[in-house]
Amino acid sequence: MSLRSLAVPLVLLVVLAGCRVVEGPVRDVEAGAETQQKSAAPAAAVLAPGTSAPVPDARPVDPGIAAVSLSNPTAEAAQALEVCRVADYGADKVAAMGHVDRAREVTHYVRLGQHPELQTDKPAFVVEFRGELPVARWIMTDPTCIVIDGEALFFGTGPVRLVGEEVQVTPQPIEPGPDRALPPVQP
Helix, strand or coil: CCCHHHHHHHHHHHHHHCCCCCCCEEEECCCCEEECCCCECCCCCCCCCCCCCCCCCCCCCCCCCCCCCCCCCCHHHHHHHHHHHHHHHHHHHEEEEEEECCHHHHHCCCCCCHHHHHHCCCCCEEEEEECCEEEECCCECEEEEEECCCCEEEEECCEEEEEECCCCCCCCCCCCCCCCCCCEEEC
């Protein structure tokens, strides 16, 4: 039995067990360069019944988090946009973005489990994407990129599949879900 034939069952086992998957240095086919990205297994997908359309978000936008301008970002926001590869994916894929004072509070804004990387009081920039994006060896739907100390960590917050595979994993919702929303990005 080859490693490739074990990949899908192994991914299913990891995702269903609620564990994270961390990628080391990978060759990103799109960028054509070595990248140090981490990707995590998906947390949950919130979809309208019988569709692939997201349920409208009724959470209030946190007034304490400043909206980010894509055309005139702060230096810190520009760094987050760069390490999250927004230029590669397209600014139109960015749905929301903001600076969170402590990474451990990200779960108030994004549907994620308790990942060890986020259990810190260090600040984090959070970039929520919409649509399918290739991240390392994954195709992630609606992923979230969280930047801590200049390092980008990608989390699948919607359905995820391995590149070249047809099997898609949509994890069960995590409760309680986020209670606040990040501001939408500004032009």
